[in-house]
Amino acid sequence: MGFRLLFFIVFLLVVEVYAFQVFKTVLKEKWFLVAYGLLSLAILVYIVFGFFSFDRSVGQTRGMMFTMGLMLVVYVPKIILGIVLLCEDIFRVIMGSANYFVEYDNEDFLGSRRKFISQLGLGLAAIPFLSLLYGVTIGKYNYKVIKQRIFFPDLPEAFDGFTITQISDVHSGSFDNPDKINYAIDLINEQNSDMILFTGDIVNTHANEMHPWIETFKRIKEHKYGKYSVLGNHDYGEYVNWPTEAEKEQNFKEIKELYGQIDFKLMLNEHQFLEKGNDRIALVGVENWGNNFKKAGDLKKASEAVDDKDFKILMSHDPSHWDLEIKEHEKNFHLTFSGHTHGMQFGIEIPGYFKWSLAQYVYTQWAGLYEHLGRYVYVNRGFGFHAYPGRVGIMPEITVIELKKGDKVT
Template sequence: MILRLLLVGIVFFVIELYAFQAIRTVIKLRWLLTSYQIISLLLFVFILYSFTQFDRSVGQTKQTMITMGLLLLVYVPKIVLTIVLLGEDIFRVGAGAVNYFIDNNSDSGIIPSRRKFVSQIGLGLAAIPFLSLIYGITVGRYNYKVIKQAIYFPDLPDEFDGFTITQISDVHSGSFDNPEKINYAIDLVNEQNSDLILFTGDIVNTHAKEMHPWLATFNRIKPHEFGKYSVLGNHDYGEYVTWSTQIDKDENFDAIKNLYGQIGFKLLLNEHTFIQKGAAKIALVGVENWGHNFKQAGDLDKASKGLVKEDFKILMSHDPSHWDHVVQHDQKHFQLTLSGHTHGMQFGIEIPGYFKWSLAQYVYKQWAGLYSNLGRYVYVNRGFGFHAYPGRVGIMPEITVIQLKKGEKTA
């Protein structure tokens, strides 16, 4: 433990040292440099103190979210500076060695001095994540986007050609602090006028009480002709806090399951139902959370008992790793899976139709949007809310509208 703390301390010291060197190239007034050092020290102490006050019996609070936001806002730009200047130092040492040993010139063998323009480039690059993180906290986290996606199936019953589904996921109601923005998002949901609405889990961060101030707001989601259905997400199980007793944990879990009903959604717990339209029907299958690295309460066999390969099936499974490791290989052929969970890590770059990147892609093969394999599709919703970092940069909160289409997609 002591060795780990020492290592962390050394890393932060190096980051602060390099950041100060860059700042010193553009700020010459001593009192400004002293002010920078004092502010940096105070921020470090505040962040360190806030993390030591984390109460695992309570879990995430507004204070922990502020701390995480501040940590990223302060240190991500400084890490960028460190990388730039460290790269220059490697070059300087290399250039000095070449001059000394190859040119055999002892005068030029001294390590070259740091170049001011490199520090300025580093500061310019550091400004990008700094401003982006500020935007993510002040604007991005409530910058809702409606994303429409048509998916083609040759075995879709004719009656369901053009059928629309609105999907929301990862509400994380304990993080909300702006009723006006949430009401706006609910209006967007209602404006889609879809045939069916599905909610793929994580109604809270941990505690059922987090949702209580928002029940009336989410009850504004209007009835949909073919129903409102939901499944559980990993956060709905209360796994990330320490409970005083198992009874308390169980009672909270029961209360969370009841929340879905309180906002008008039918919770599917390893079971399925049928959506009937005219003489045709499709199976809607809902599993509990199944994650490759998270809780595995989902039972696909139980949820789909009695269904056969020829049935057209829509599966709700919160974690897309379930599709990657299990669902896409299942012999029952689940045509469409709807997931969430990743949030796209709430940080990335998206240019629709051209480019998509996030750290999430190094953890999940399917992390945002539509993916397919052998006629099986999974759509990963980017999430309605936010968690841990109180913002979104590049990966915006999403309301998905999926249209089922009969046939093969044409170019």
């Protein structure tokens, strides 16, 4: 831990040196440079202290999230500045070497920095600075309702047109604006879906994070065919050091009770049949099963009384479960609802045309709808936020899926 912290501090100091050179090249006013230096030093000390004082027995707090957000807003642009000046330094060394060996001129070996390059660096750095600033002020509550119609040839006739709202990854311990959360609940209710599914992560770690928001989430109206949920990886309280195993188990018990307190039926490796007219579909819910996270999900147990011919909807928090076990499962799970990835809360998305995020280098399915052999998974981008207290490009999502009987996806 000591070596990593030292490396982290040295890295930030190098970035600061390069960033200072940019401002020194562009702006000559001494008062500005002094003020900039003092402010940068204060921010650096605050960030280092914040990470150094992180308490693993408490876990992520709003203060820690603020520190993370501040670090990204300040240092991602400065890293861009550093890269631009590093490229300029490489060029200056090459040109200086050429002058020295060809013209035997060793005066002013590196030459002076060019103002244009520093201005270019500032222009490039302004893009992530403004984006990240937007993310922590507006983006994190910029809810989007995303609607998707999916066609299944074997969908029971009575369920043609059946609508499902999905939310996921609430992370209630991160919230700081009741008005925005109430607005999101209103959006959920406006969809008037037949059923609502909540695919896990009600908190970051501790059950009490949700206590201020219970009445708010109880405002989600009753849906004709029910309100169902499953657990996410954060619901198990595994990212902090607990004083005793008993306290960890008590917290887990209280987290499971939270879902009932907001009127959702928590499905723990179990299933339920939904009947409409003379037809039925099976809703299956498993505990968290992740490639790199807790594997408590038991698909066999959850679906042991479900017939192979039944139309099946599955809730499984982590989409890697679908990729590694569900998509070719012999029981043919028609549609899986997942979340977990948040789209890493940062990316570029032009609906219907283009989407990119670092999440795609970790998860094969990371946002939106995916298909394999006529089986589908929908990965919700998340309702809340975690670690970085913002969203850039990948906005918080309320999903509405309409099931249709037929042979195409639109």
